[in-house]
Amino acid sequence: MKITVCIGSSCHLKGSREVVEELQQLIAENDLKDKIDLCGTFCMGNCVNGVNVTIGEEIFSLKPETTKNFFDTQVLKRI
Amino acid sequence: MKLQKVIAVRTSKTVYRDGDLAIKVFDEDYSKADVLNEALNQARVEVTDLPIPKVIEVTKVNGKWAIVTEFIQGKTLWRLMSENPEKVDEYLERFVDIQLEIQSKRVPMLNTIFEKMHRKITQSGLDATTRYELHTRLESMPKHKKVCHGDFNPSNIIVGEDDVAYIIDWAHVTQGNGSADAARTYLLFRLEGEDEIAEKYLKLFCDRGDTAKQSIQKWLPIVAASQLVKEKPEQREFLLRWTAVVDYE
Numbered sequence: 068m069k070i071t072v073c074i075g076s077s078c079h080l081k082g083s084r085e086v087v088e089e090l091q092q093l094i095a096e097n098d099l100k101d102k103i104d105l106c107g108t109f110c111m112g113n114c115v116n117g118v119n120v121t122i123g124e125e126i127f128s129l130k131p132e133t134t135k136n137f138f139d140t141q142v143l144k145r146i
Numbered sequence: 147m148k149l150q151k152v153i154a155v156r157t158s159k160t161v162y163r164d165g166d167l168a169i170k171v172f173d174e175d176y177s178k179a180d181v182l183n184e185a186l187n188q189a190r191v192e193v194t195d196l197p198i199p200k201v202i203e204v205t206k207v208n209g210k211w212a213i214v215t216e217f218i219q220g221k222t223l224w225r226l227m228s229e230n231p232e233k234v235d236e237y238l239e240r241f242v243d244i245q246l247e248i249q250s251k252r253v254p255m256l257n258t259i260f261e262k263m264h265r266k267i268t269q270s271g272l273d274a275t276t277r278y279e280l281h282t283r284l285e286s287m288p289k290h291k292k293v294c295h296g297d298f299n300p301s302n303i304i305v306g307e308d309d310v311a312y313i314i315d316w317a318h319v320t321q322g323n324g325s326a327d328a329a330r331t332y333l334l335f336r337l338e339g340e341d342e343i344a345e346k347y348l349k350l351f352c353d354r355g356d357t358a359k360q361s362i363q364k365w366l367p368i369v370a371a372s373q374l375v376k377e378k379p380e381q382r383e384f385l386l387r388w389t390a391v392v393d394y395e
């Protein structure tokens with residue numbers, strides 16, 4: 068499963084670094100490194116809703132503090 | 147060192163920028179030997195006159211190994227290709243010329259592609275008969291001393307603001323037969339589903355390097371077997387088909 072985090076400048080200001088680091092940690096803790104391919108992308112052209120994260124074609128709007136919940140409710144159920 | 151600005155993300159690696167430094171931080175459970183080896187490889191190829199960001203230091207940040215290199219301001223060739231699809235042919239030509247330029251260099255201290263492939267075939271998990279076939283095929287291949295980048299793909303070229311194409315990501319560099327390196331690049335495009343680009347690439351590499359297509363195709367089962375070692379489930383079926391030693395010619 069491919070999860071892509073926007074690391075463009077607007078999403079950067081909204082905390083994409085924290086989102087990335089938290090997702091990496093959650094993936095490691097849940098032993099999902101073989102199953103999840105985490106990557107970054109430049110501006111997705113949807114800055115107002117940042118931090119933008121996609122799972123496949125689906126787009127989600129995250130904040131550092133909602134990342135854990137996103138992982139629990141959206142990522143785990145797709146494994 | 148400030149790890150604020152993320153410039154690239156992987157499942158177990160993050161590249162940050164701090165001023166004129168790029169900091170590649172590896173996950174806690176990344177092998178120390180792999181990190182140090184990557185830095186050593188880069189240091190070894192740095193002494194050629196190829197445009198390569200210099201290694202500044204190898205260090206630990208928050209308990210994680212990190213390689214600090216010069217930051218190159220620019221865009222990867224991969225990004226340029228996706229932003230300017232009409233220029234793909236031009237970029238591909240440049241891409242091939244860079245690979246040929248790398249292969250014109252000699253760095254005697256590097257590991258050989260022969261030994262690397264030999265080991266990977268052994269570790270591939272393929273059955274003994276297929277491994278035997280692949281080992282025999284490998285042994286019959288001409289042994290050269292060309293520098294082979296080992297992960298030559300457009301995301302590992304950064305076109306700087308000075309229009310110099312810098313080559314990064316030297317973790318997998320070896321010396322040996324350049325056709326093996328071309329076969330690996332071809333495989334990487336195919337694994338990305340970029341079949342059209344893969345074929346264009348192959349043709350360009352053969353034309354510009356005066357190489358027969360067959361000498362690259364002969365390596366495909368071997369490079370496919372070596373990729374199996376990475377154990378990516380979504381690639382497995384595709385790779386298994388390629389390792390079945392048939393004559394592509």
Ligand SMILES: Nc1ncnc2c1ncn2[C@@H]1O[C@H](COP(=O)(O)OP(=O)(O)O)[C@@H](O)[C@H]1O
Binds near residue numbers: 156161
């Ligand atoms: N020295 C650098 N200067 C600028 N960007 C860099 C530098 N090193 C890495 N990057 C960026 O980070 C990405 C990943 O780095 P790379 O060394 O290729 O790691 P990986 O082994 O994960 O592919 C590159 O594609 C590039 O966009």
Ligand code: FES
Binds near residue numbers: 109
């Ligand atoms: S910076 Fe993330 S969508 Fe624009």
Ligand SMILES: [Mg+2]
Binds near residue numbers: 301302315
């Ligand atoms: Mg790379």
